[in-house]
Amino acid sequence: MVGALLAAILVVGGTAIRVWQVARIDDRTPADAIVVLGAAQYSGTPSSVFEARLEQALKLYEAGVSPMIVTVGGKQEGDLFTEAAAGKNYLVSRGVPAEAIMAVEEGSDTLRSVEAVSRDMGELGLSSSVLVSDPWHSLRTRTMARDSGLDAWTAPTRQGPAVFTRNSQFHAIARETGALIWYQITHFSADFPYTAEQ
Numbered sequence: 001m002v003g004a005l006l007a008a009i010l011v012v013g014g015t016a017i018r019v020w021q022v023a024r025i026d027d028r029t030p031a032d033a034i035v036v037l038g039a040a041q042y043s044g045t046p047s048s049v050f051e052a053r054l055e056q057a058l059k060l061y062e063a064g065v066s067p068m069i070v071t072v073g074g075k076q077e078g079d080l081f082t083e084a085a086a087g088k089n090y091l092v093s094r095g096v097p098a099e100a101i102m103a104v105e106e107g108s109d110t111l112r113s114v115e116a117v118s119r120d121m122g123e124l125g126l127s128s129s130v131l132v133s134d135p136w137h138s139l140r141t142r143t144m145a146r147d148s149g150l151d152a153w154t155a156p157t158r159q160g161p162a163v164f165t166r167n168s169q170f171h172a173i174a175r176e177t178g179a180l181i182w183y184q185i186t187h188f189s190a191d192f193p194y195t196a197e198q
Contacts, residue, residue, distance in 0.1 A: 016177040022142065023135035023173075027153040032126035033102070034066045035117055035152075037110065037133040037141060038073020038083030046090050049134070050083065052160025054090050057132045060155055061096060065130055069096060070121070072104040072113045082106075110137070111144050111189035118148035130155050136172035140180045147187075 036057045039050035046054060057069050069091060073083025081089075084103035092098050104120050107113030121127065128151040131141050138154040145152035161168065182190040 011181065012177060015181055016173055019136055019139050019173050019176045019180065022139035022154065023156065025138065025153070026155050026158075027130065028060065028063060028065050028155055029130070029153060030064070031066045031128040031130045031153075033068045033070045033121060033129050034060050035070045035072065035114075035129045035131050035145075036087055037113060037131065037137065038071065038087065038107065041079075041081055041083050041086035044081040044086045044089060046086055049160050050087065051090070052157040053132050053134070054087055054094075055159070056155065056157035058091060058094055058096065060130060060132070061100070065155070068100055068102060068126075070102045070104060070117055070129070072107050072117050074106045074108050074112075109189040110141055111183070114141065114145045114150070115148045118145065118150045122149065127151050129153075132156060134160070134172065136169065136176045140176055140183060143180065144183065144189075 034057050036053050039053065040047040041050060060066070061069055071084040071087030071091070073087070075082040082105040084105040088098070088101045088103040091101055102120065104116050106116045117129070121129065129145065131138065131145060131152055131154045133141050133156055135156040135158070138156050142152050142154050179190045182188070
C-alpha cells in the first residue's frame, strides 16, 4: 500500500509539474492555423475568459504566426450563437478579414473540439497548429490535439480571470492535473467548469 501511495503521489505530482511547465511555454513558431479553444459566450458576446483567448489569437495573427485563425466550439441549449461563431464575429470586429477565419461550430468540450478541428483542418490539407487557451489548459489541449493527429504547440493567453490570482492558478493546476490524468487513463474528456465553459 505504501508503494502504491508513493506511486500515486509521483504521478499526480509529476503531472502537476508538467501542467505548470507547459503553461509557461509561448511558442510562436509559424503554423498552418492559430486555433482558439472556445469558452462561454452570451448572445454572441464572448465571456471574459473567451475574450482573453481571442485577443491572444489576434496578437499571434498580427505577428504573422499564421494567416488563418480557427475558432471552435458549439452552443448550449437555448443559445443563439455557437462559441465558434461568436469568436469569429469578435475577431472580424477587431479587424481580421472574415476569409482568414474558419469557424468550427461544434464541440462541447476540449476533446470534441480538437477532434473537430483536426478533421476540418485535415480536409483542407492543414496539419500544424498553435493552440490558444488558458495557460493551465495548455498541456491537456496539446496532448489531445496531438492524439487527434495535429502537429500542435501552445501560445496561451496571459490575461483574463484564469490567470489573475495565485489562488485561481493553484485551483486551475489542480483541476487540469486531474483532468489530464483522467484523459490519459480513459481517453475520455473530463472538462471542469474553468476550462471550457466560462
